[in-house]
Amino acid sequence: MPPTTTTSPQQPINVKLLLIGNASVGKSSLLLRFSDEQWLPEDEATATIGVDFRVHKMEVRGKRVKLSIWDTAGQERFRTITSSYYRGAQGVILVYDVTNRETFDALPRWFNELDTYITTPIVKILVGNKVDKEFSRQVPTSEGEAYAERMGSLFVEASAKTAVGVQETFREVVEKILDTPELW
Template sequence: MRGQMGKKSKKAAADQERCVDFKVKTISVDGNKAKLAIWDTAGQERFRTLTPSYYRGAQGVILVYDVTRRDTFVKLDNWLNELETYCTRNDIVNMLVGNKIDKENREVDRNEGLKFARKHSMLFIEASAKTCDGVQCAFEELVEKIIQTPGLWESENQNKGVKLSHREESHGGGACGGYCSVL
């Protein structure tokens, strides 16, 4: 029947609502293989008490707002305050991503996002998780910036967050050319 969910689908949907999404992803940037440990709380308030533990030892953080919902952009200051409070390092790489650029009812202009990112010394990109436009680029740029900050990935940190294999000859420039705004 149409519109009905099976037991497994209902359980998966319920589990997804209760849990923080965790993924491990390996990407290659400028001859380096990077293994990323990605924790996604989707900005949900019910995970607010858990997020401080995710910040500890983090090498990079991506803050995402919905370009079709101004309230998500306005809350960025709160997330930045939380980062400053709970991050255990000063050299962490922060990236701002404006998501849902595939939608037409935009409430936050690209220039607003760029201005916010510049003000807070963050990398910036707009993307669409639905179409995957800009998603890979965001991770590649974040990893590239982490690579450029040796204190983030030297031996003491190899067991956390981004793990790098041997570095090959660098070709320079951004991982995505001019597609990302790297600040």
């Protein structure tokens, strides 16, 4: 009797993503909206201490992908414990708050940190968050786009509150990683 062959389901591609940026830019809110389709009002949200971690499965271009998403604390006092979390990351989501110029002006420091801790190729996406607060905007879209282009980064504007741009953010990063086989 010939041996029977069973086809195992396609193994997912494991992808490690990091969320980085200043405190209170909405990193955790973006992750919560993406992974659980929920949003907490700012007065109910709490600061991330150290790192939060979520696993999310999705299908992109017919491939199963298992995302390990590391949500890092933006507060300076927790910066030392996050450097080890950069290791093995294939993508990074850098978040700033479009209503807070200071968070945009801090981006060079975050890109320098990436250069310090990441020695292999990585996909970067710059996300201007909180576009639902258009009346309070301090950073024009064109400025975010231009900075992302200079840094070799993808760019999206999003709102964790309204879900605008959230799925697009994660999908674009994963698609770019899948387009770069040496990353997986």
